[in-house]
Amino acid sequence: MPIMIGQEIIQGCIRKNSAAQESFYKELAPKMMAICYRFAHHREDAEDMLQEGFIKVLTQIHTFENKGPVEAWVRRIIVYTCINFLKKHKKLDDVVDLDYANDISQYNENTITTALQGKQIMECIRILPIGYRTVFNLFALEGYSHKEIADMLSIGESTSRSQYTRAKTMLESILIDKGIVEPAKKAKSA
Amino acid sequence: MIINNDKEYELEDFLNEEMEYSKMTPSAAVWERISREVKPHYRWGIWALTLLMLFVPYSLVMYYIPVKNNGVASTAKASTNTSGNNTDKSSVALNSAVRNEFNNKNNASAEPAGSLVSDDGIESSTGIQDEQVISENNGAGQTEKYRGDLSVVHADSTWLNVPQNAGIEQMKLTAKLNKKTSIHNSIANSIVKNKKTSKYTLEVYATPSVSYRNLSDDKQRLQYYRNIYRNNPFTDNIAAKNVNAVVNEKAGLGKEIGIGIGYKLGAKWKLKAGLQFNERQYSIEAYKAIGTANYAFVKNNMLDSVSQSAQYATMGTNKVTLNNSLYQLSMPLGIEWYGFKKNKFSVGVGASVQPTYLLQDNTYVLSTDYQYYSKGDKFSRKWNVNSAIDVSFNYSGKNYSWYFAPQYRYQLLNTYNDLYSIKERRWDLGLKIGIIKTF
Numbered sequence: 001m002p003i004m005i006g007q008e009i010i011q012g013c014i015r016k017n018s019a020a021q022e023s024f025y026k027e028l029a030p031k032m033m034a035i036c037y038r039f040a041h042h043r044e045d046a047e048d049m050l051q052e053g054f055i056k057v058l059t060q061i062h063t064f065e066n067k068g069p070v071e072a073w074v075r076r077i078i079v080y081t082c083i084n085f086l087k088k089h090k091k092l093d094d095v096v097d098l099d100y101a102n103d104i105s106q107y108n109e110n111t112i113t114t115a116l117q118g119k120q121i122m123e124c125i126r127i128l129p130i131g132y133r134t135v136f137n138l139f140a141l142e143g144y145s146h147k148e149i150a151d152m153l154s155i156g157e158s159t160s161r162s163q164y165t166r167a168k169t170m171l172e173s174i175l176i177d178k179g180i181v182e183p184a185k186k187a188k189s190a
Numbered sequence: 191m192i193i194n195n196d197k198e199y200e201l202e203d204f205l206n207e208e209m210e211y212s213k214m215t216p217s218a219a220v221w222e223r224i225s226r227e228v229k230p231h232y233r234w235g236i237w238a239l240t241l242l243m244l245f246v247p248y249s250l251v252m253y254y255i256p257v258k259n260n261g262v263a264s265t266a267k268a269s270t271n272t273s274g275n276n277t278d279k280s281s282v283a284l285n286s287a288v289r290n291e292f293n294n295k296n297n298a299s300a301e302p303a304g305s306l307v308s309d310d311g312i313e314s315s316t317g318i319q320d321e322q323v324i325s326e327n328n329g330a331g332q333t334e335k336y337r338g339d340l341s342v343v344h345a346d347s348t349w350l351n352v353p354q355n356a357g358i359e360q361m362k363l364t365a366k367l368n369k370k371t372s373i374h375n376s377i378a379n380s381i382v383k384n385k386k387t388s389k390y391t392l393e394v395y396a397t398p399s400v401s402y403r404n405l406s407d408d409k410q411r412l413q414y415y416r417n418i419y420r421n422n423p424f425t426d427n428i429a430a431k432n433v434n435a436v437v438n439e440k441a442g443l444g445k446e447i448g449i450g451i452g453y454k455l456g457a458k459w460k461l462k463a464g465l466q467f468n469e470r471q472y473s474i475e476a477y478k479a480i481g482t483a484n485y486a487f488v489k490n491n492m493l494d495s496v497s498q499s500a501q502y503a504t505m506g507t508n509k510v511t512l513n514n515s516l517y518q519l520s521m522p523l524g525i526e527w528y529g530f531k532k533n534k535f536s537v538g539v540g541a542s543v544q545p546t547y548l549l550q551d552n553t554y555v556l557s558t559d560y561q562y563y564s565k566g567d568k569f570s571r572k573w574n575v576n577s578a579i580d581v582s583f584n585y586s587g588k589n590y591s592w593y594f595a596p597q598y599r600y601q602l603l604n605t606y607n608d609l610y611s612i613k614e615r616r617w618d619l620g621l622k623i624g625i626i627k628t629f
Contacts (some may be wrong), residue, residue: 029221172192
């Protein structure tokens, strides 16, 4: 269920009213921070992405045309900001070590310490190599097509598909290994 | 497929359901940094407004408060009351130079030279001591005593006020008696010179003007186009074009209306400050067409864009004229130099800096792919700075001066903010016509 922001808050943000901007930020920041954290290497990067994204949102709020929930509009800007951040800091240039990617025992048991399932799942996603993780986040969780992902990341469409397949397989293994999910008896291949 | 809590899911559906409610609280410092960035930068504008609001009442107050000029009250008036027991203090006061000269040079039956008036030039309310007067035989058997302020003291100590004219006559008489005509001349001239002249002026003016502009596209964005859309003839076409050639524009007639206060620094220089309302107009030839206007820009070394719906295009069949207008409030702060003066005519050169605030923007901007026009108010900077120079031809009347002044005004900063990567600089040519009142 998307977060609903009142029109008066949006209008206040357009008028650059500080109180309205702060309310707007407080409503959406926790969810957007979780999105940024899924893309980022660490929490500091996630906060930088969130900061850049919200600056863009609040300075461009007057271009929001009210054709859908404002959360979806904000989310799109935040995701683009995350991708641009990774590109700018050359974090997407990490070479995917296939041996690393195939060997799920490489990850440290202590990296996932949170009790809550949602946070555990997030940490499992963050174990993936950055390239796989980015493609997986964009396709599976943000709903972008492989064509759009290819344009955003300046890669080929087939590269996007293959990276997603490998990411999905790897993530499934991690989740099963941690006991968060169980394999289906008759699982369909991706 | 995977199983969680005995339910089967596709992995993506399971993750979407879990992540939908996933939240994390960022640190408080994040919002502090964001709010600093998005806060409107109006502080220097408020300081300028505050300074002007202080300067205007200060100058008005200074006009009305009597200011001592060389120890003489400048609002002092000559009394015309010549009779009665009158201790009215209003009388022509002499400046210290005149007083001293009068004292020093007057040697006819004078008391030992001393101050004829109190040091501050204002008659003491307790009266003047005997030693502060000179006595003179008035030829009618009376000994008249004269104070430096021209009151006449009779032998019976009745004080009378002497009209200014009568005072001059008295001084002439005294000087004549002393056979020192030079004293009378210098004293009389000093009194004339002591007439109050204010340094402040009030001005009202209007400037019909024609507004022009020059556009320049962002080379960095064009280079990104080339890199991303390689071998795209359309993109290459944009890069090869001059954006000014794409926009078919006609200058319009605008105006400035203002009010200002001047402060004279000597005979040739004047400082000025004021408030001014500006109107700029121009028209653009376009064609009716529905589409999406894209505005690309480079930020943090990445190509980004915003878009909005458009109803006009640069090409088509149904031609229309888009009227553009914008309204501003500005605060000219300037200086003027009067280089040539003859009789009532003078020629001056003025320059000013004008912090400007955009009140309303009804303009259209070209999309960065040069295809559409859409509303430009979202891209315009609220604050800007203009500079102006003019050559004024002045005629000074008794209480008022009139002038006309050809003026060139140039906008120093880009019209648009960072979201719009095509830069615009404006300038105006106008004829300023005004009237000045000197207090």
